[in-house]
Amino acid sequence: MRRDIPLLITGIAGVVFIVQYFIPHFPFNRFSNWFSDWFSIVAACAIWLGALNLFKLSLEKIHARREGWGYAVITIVCFLLMTVVGFSEGRDYSKVGTGFDWLYNYVYSPLSSTMFAILAFFVASASYRAFRARNFEATLLLIAAFLVMLGRVPIGDLLSGFMPPGMRLSQLATWIMQFPNTAGQRAILIGISLGIVSSSLRLILGIERSYLGGD
Amino acid sequence: MLFRVAIAFACLFIIAGVAGQPAGDTALAVQQTIAPVTSLIATNHEYDNGTGIDLIWVPSIDDRLAPSRVTGYEVWRSVVGGSGSRIAELPAGANKFTDEQCSRESTYVYSVVAISVAGNAVSISTAPIQPAREWINLHRLNLLAIAFLVSAAVIYFIQSARSGKKLFVRKIAGLDAVDDAIGRATEMGRPILFIPGIQDMDDVQTIAAITILGRVSRVVADYDTKIKMPVSRSLVMTAARETIKASYMAAGRPDAYNDDMVSYVTDEQFGYVAAVDGIMVREKPATCFYLGAFFAESLILAETGNSVGAIQIAGTAMPAQIPFFVAACDFALIGEELFAASAYLSNEPKQLGSLKGQDVGKAVALVVIVVGTMAATIGSAWDVTFMNQLWSALKVVFQTN
Amino acid sequence: MESGLMHHVALWLAAFLTLGIFSFLYRDNTWYKVCEAIFVGISAGYWFVAYFWDNLYTKFWVGVWVTPMADRPDDWYVLYVGAALGILMLLRLVPKVGWISRWPLAFIVGATAGLYLVTYFASNVMLQIEDTVRPIFGAENDAPIYEIIGNIVVAVGTFTGLIYFFFSKEHRGAFGRAAKVGIFFLMITFGASFGYTVMSRMSLLIGRMDFLFSDWLKLIK
Numbered sequence: 001m002r003r004d005i006p007l008l009i010t011g012i013a014g015v016v017f018i019v020q021y022f023i024p025h026f027p028f029n030r031f032s033n034w035f036s037d038w039f040s041i042v043a044a045c046a047i048w049l050g051a052l053n054l055f056k057l058s059l060e061k062i063h064a065r066r067e068g069w070g071y072a073v074i075t076i077v078c079f080l081l082m083t084v085v086g087f088s089e090g091r092d093y094s095k096v097g098t099g100f101d102w103l104y105n106y107v108y109s110p111l112s113s114t115m116f117a118i119l120a121f122f123v124a125s126a127s128y129r130a131f132r133a134r135n136f137e138a139t140l141l142l143i144a145a146f147l148v149m150l151g152r153v154p155i156g157d158l159l160s161g162f163m164p165p166g167m168r169l170s171q172l173a174t175w176i177m178q179f180p181n182t183a184g185q186r187a188i189l190i191g192i193s194l195g196i197v198s199s200s201l202r203l204i205l206g207i208e209r210s211y212l213g214g215d
Numbered sequence: 216m217l218f219r220v221a222i223a224f225a226c227l228f229i230i231a232g233v234a235g236q237p238a239g240d241t242a243l244a245v246q247q248t249i250a251p252v253t254s255l256i257a258t259n260h261e262y263d264n265g266t267g268i269d270l271i272w273v274p275s276i277d278d279r280l281a282p283s284r285v286t287g288y289e290v291w292r293s294v295v296g297g298s299g300s301r302i303a304e305l306p307a308g309a310n311k312f313t314d315e316q317c318s319r320e321s322t323y324v325y326s327v328v329a330i331s332v333a334g335n336a337v338s339i340s341t342a343p344i345q346p347a348r349e350w351i352n353l354h355r356l357n358l359l360a361i362a363f364l365v366s367a368a369v370i371y372f373i374q375s376a377r378s379g380k381k382l383f384v385r386k387i388a389g390l391d392a393v394d395d396a397i398g399r400a401t402e403m404g405r406p407i408l409f410i411p412g413i414q415d416m417d418d419v420q421t422i423a424a425i426t427i428l429g430r431v432s433r434v435v436a437d438y439d440t441k442i443k444m445p446v447s448r449s450l451v452m453t454a455a456r457e458t459i460k461a462s463y464m465a466a467g468r469p470d471a472y473n474d475d476m477v478s479y480v481t482d483e484q485f486g487y488v489a490a491v492d493g494i495m496v497r498e499k500p501a502t503c504f505y506l507g508a509f510f511a512e513s514l515i516l517a518e519t520g521n522s523v524g525a526i527q528i529a530g531t532a533m534p535a536q537i538p539f540f541v542a543a544c545d546f547a548l549i550g551e552e553l554f555a556a557s558a559y560l561s562n563e564p565k566q567l568g569s570l571k572g573q574d575v576g577k578a579v580a581l582v583v584i585v586v587g588t589m590a591a592t593i594g595s596a597w598d599v600t601f602m603n604q605l606w607s608a609l610k611v612v613f614q615t616n
Numbered sequence: 617m618e619s620g621l622m623h624h625v626a627l628w629l630a631a632f633l634t635l636g637i638f639s640f641l642y643r644d645n646t647w648y649k650v651c652e653a654i655f656v657g658i659s660a661g662y663w664f665v666a667y668f669w670d671n672l673y674t675k676f677w678v679g680v681w682v683t684p685m686a687d688r689p690d691d692w693y694v695l696y697v698g699a700a701l702g703i704l705m706l707l708r709l710v711p712k713v714g715w716i717s718r719w720p721l722a723f724i725v726g727a728t729a730g731l732y733l734v735t736y737f738a739s740n741v742m743l744q745i746e747d748t749v750r751p752i753f754g755a756e757n758d759a760p761i762y763e764i765i766g767n768i769v770v771a772v773g774t775f776t777g778l779i780y781f782f783f784s785k786e787h788r789g790a791f792g793r794a795a796k797v798g799i800f801f802l803m804i805t806f807g808a809s810f811g812y813t814v815m816s817r818m819s820l821l822i823g824r825m826d827f828l829f830s831d832w833l834k835l836i837k
Contacts, residue, residue, distance in 0.1 A: 002715050002718070005719065006718040007722070010726035010729070013723050014726040014727070014729045015730065016727075021735070021738075023350060023351060024350075024351075024352050025349065029264045034698075035417075035731070039415075039698075040671045040675060041672065041675065041701070042702045042720055042724065043415060044667040044670075044671035044672045045703065046449035049449045049479070050479030051449075051479070051664050053449075053452065053478060054478075054479055054481075054656075057475065068649065071653035074650060074654055074657060075653045075657040075660075076657065078657025079657040081657075081658075082657070082660075082662055083665055086662070087665060091673055093665060093669055103658060103662075104662065105626070106626040107630075107633065110630040110633045111486070111489070111633050111637060112659075113820070113824060114633070115488055115655075116485055116511060116820050117820040117824040118637065118640070118641060118821075119511055119514060119515055119817050123818075125518055125521075126518055126539060127814070129521070130542045137799060138803070140800055140804055141541070141803045141807035141810065142807060143807065144805075144806075144810075145807040145808070146807075148807070148808045148810075148812050149811035149814050152812070153815065173811075176808050179766035179770055180773055180801060180804045180805065180808070181805050181808040182770055182773075183769055183774045183777060183801050184773060184777055186747070186770070186774045187774050187780070187802070188534055188537070188549065188551075188777070188802070188805070189534065190580055190744050190778060191551030191577070191778065191781040192736070193736040193737055193741045194365065194551065194580075195532070195550065195551035195552075195553070196419055197366060197573060197576065197733050198554065198555075199422075199423055199555075199557070199558075199569075200419065201373075201733070202557075202558065202566065203426075203725060203726065205370070207373065208557060208558075208566070210426050210429025210430070210462075210557075211425045211454050211721070211725060212461075212718055212721070213460055213461040355738075357742075358742060361742065382784065384784060387783075416721065416725065417727075419729065422725055422728060450705075453705070457721075480656055481655075482659070482663035483659030483662065485655075486655045486658075486659035489655050489656070490652060492640065492652075493649065496643075511817075534809070537809075538805075538807070549802065551781050555783060570784060571784040573783075574782050574785070577781060580741065580745055580778055583749065584745065584749065584771060584774060584775055587745075587749030588752065590749075591749055591750055591751040609749055610746060610749070613742050613743075613749070614742070614746060615746075
């Protein structure tokens with residue numbers, strides 16, 4: 001019962017959302033939009049579960065004085081600060097000049113963009129790792145990466161200036177992106193889509209049911 | 216005398232007639248220095264819910280002869296029995312428009328006005344038209360047929376495997392390593408970390424990750440290994456808890472399950488990454504799984520995992536992120552392999568049957584690519600009619616709307 | 617004056633947080649842990665507020681209550697279905713009936729599976745196959761040599777790449793060799809993608825350095 005009804009719901013929803021793609025008639029033509037609306041409402045309700053979980057784990061840590069409990073205090077204070085400010089601003093919470101906007105610009109945004117920026121260092125260390133790989137596949141990856149990277153910066157054409165026009169690094173990089181890269185991407189995309197067909201059918205037919213938990 | 220009076224009367228009549236003409240009409244007569252559009256036809260927009268009407272016309276001759284003379288077109292719509300209004304402004308050269316704001320209860324008449332600096336020219340109005348709606352989108356029948364063929368193959372092989380037919384599935388190194396990777400964590404007394412991407416449950420990659428979690432957590436439960444799963448979406452947290460709980464119950468150890476194995480961090484991409492990085496360097500997991508939809512964070516996670524010496528198994532269908540997983544992880548599941556993983560790990564015949572079914576789709580793709588490329592090349596280079604017809608037929612079969 | 621002071625506070629705060637995150641590159645440390653805790657708290661709070669105002673209030677509440685009846689779309693009432701699913705999800709907080717939260721989850725999984733099945737099939741399988749089928753020498757038989765080689769590479773690369781993904785056939789003999797060529801193509805693809813991304817990642821770093829040296833320290837004008 002606890003698994004049969006959800007399995008039935010998954011199956012029916014799956015079939016209906018496949019069929020809607022081929023039926024332009026109301027209500028089928030609206031299903032896709034409705035789903036998007038419904039999902040955003042469900043996600044907005046579900047975030048209460050997530051927030052409560054964050055609170056619960058942090059409070060447990062503080063209560064038990066476990067290692068790093070002080071950071072849990074900071075997390076809770078920051079969470080409360082952002083929510084109190086956000087709710088007190090009303091529906092225009094994110095307008096320029098609000099406290100919420102200030103916190104976004106001077107706390108949230110620098111943290112987010114710096115975390116994104118450290119990726120540059122990780123790209124360098126990953127390149128080094130690929131460089132150390134000693135097999136043919138890794139070498140191919142590295143050569144393609146090197147050519148495309150150089151082809152995208154002015155120094156690439158400077159280095160290959162002795163080559164006839166049309167064979168310089170920038171053109172070679174464009175050629176690699178346009179042809180071998182396209183071939184690989186196509187094989188991957190076709191494979192992914194067939195994988196999705198198969199895995200969606202397993203879900204719709206109820207063969208794959210691990211996500212629904214036990215009885 | 217009578218003749219003179221008649222002439223004078225006629226002259227007065229003509230003068231009065233000209234003077235009495237509406238000013239607008241006079242202006243139109245004077246300003247109509249460009250030709251109007253011709254052959255304006257309105258037809259029902261096919262395969263919609265009765266909200267669209269297609270218009271097509273031949274642009275003003277002045278637009279074709281001296282492009283700068285016509286600056287654009289206006290589409291006017293009037294409801295029969297109601298007033299008219301301008302519904303679109305289009306650039307010069309335009310020759311079609313779809314009005315998608317119609318109602319099935321109304322009948323419409325359209326006209327197109329050619330605009331120029333010197334003056335405008337109105338076309339003859341269309342015949343009254345009422346939009347209609349259809350039940351089936353016939354333009355998508357080809358997609359329906361091919362998708363049905365592939366789906367039927369998947370279902371056929373699932374049934375075939377159920378009836379006991381032996382199926383071969385090649386080895387997938389990344390998945391064969393799962394047991395060993397979990398065993399390693401058990402031996403080292405360290406946790407395994409499972410990251411299901413940063414998308415929500417409305418992404419099929421996240422769902423694939425959760426189904427793989429079902430298999431992984433079953434081994435974790437059997438081995439009594441510690442699993443840690445920080446997530447960035449609350450719905451994923453709910454689904455992951457159900458999944459892990461089911462695995463522990465199936466392993467006969469429901470008491471060992473704890474909701475805190477899965478914890479919500481934040482929906483923010485890099486906030487989540489900052490926290491996961493922190494967990495990695497502090498708890499030093501022996502094994503990291505990155506399975507699902509990833510974006511720029513893929514490499515930050517994989518490189519941090521590398522720095523703590525974890526065995527890393529990754530898989531994603533995000534084409535831009537696969538290279539980073541390939542470069543930084545011990546095993547990478549490429550695209551389709553992510554969706555095959557759950558079936559492969561389950562080792563259940565009916566699940567494996569579905570993998571054979573999707574291979575039928577690949578076989579169809581291979582045949583079409585070979586035959587189609589040959590037909591297109593031969594047909595185009597040597598003008599072989601049959602080959603050209605074959606190429607055209609394939610294009611029709613595989614076109615999407 | 618106050619806004620000037622606030623601006624300075626803001627700059628110093630942003631710089632403190634920026635350097636704190638960068639410090640992780642050296643090693644895990646207290647500064648990073650503080651930044652991480654702030655980041656998690658602030659961003660979780662941000663999304664909590666955003667979900668409430670944008671989804672629950674603007675989409676649902678305004679849709680079913682605030683908007684005058686005459687201005688609502690014909691199908692405004694379906695928003696209640698979303699609310700019902702959301703409430704079912706929240707039943708998870710009630711242990712005895714928590715299992716009902718599987719229903720909205722099952723609905724989301726089913727709908728996603730169905731939607732992805734058809735849309736991906738249309739946009740990736742059909743479209744990609746149609747795009748691959750092209751005359752090698754160009755539509756007018758006048759393609760330059762680099763394009764002819766490129767067209768051959770696309771056809772062969774897509775073909776062998778797909779062979780690599782076959783699950784139900786062992787990669788042996790001619791099939792195995794084709795699969796191997798497929799892997800080579802995939803590796804070139806990955807390399808190209810890797811190389812293409814490197815420069816954009818560098819620009820992100822330059823952006824943060826610009827903030828530190830120009831906006832904060834004012835060393836660069």
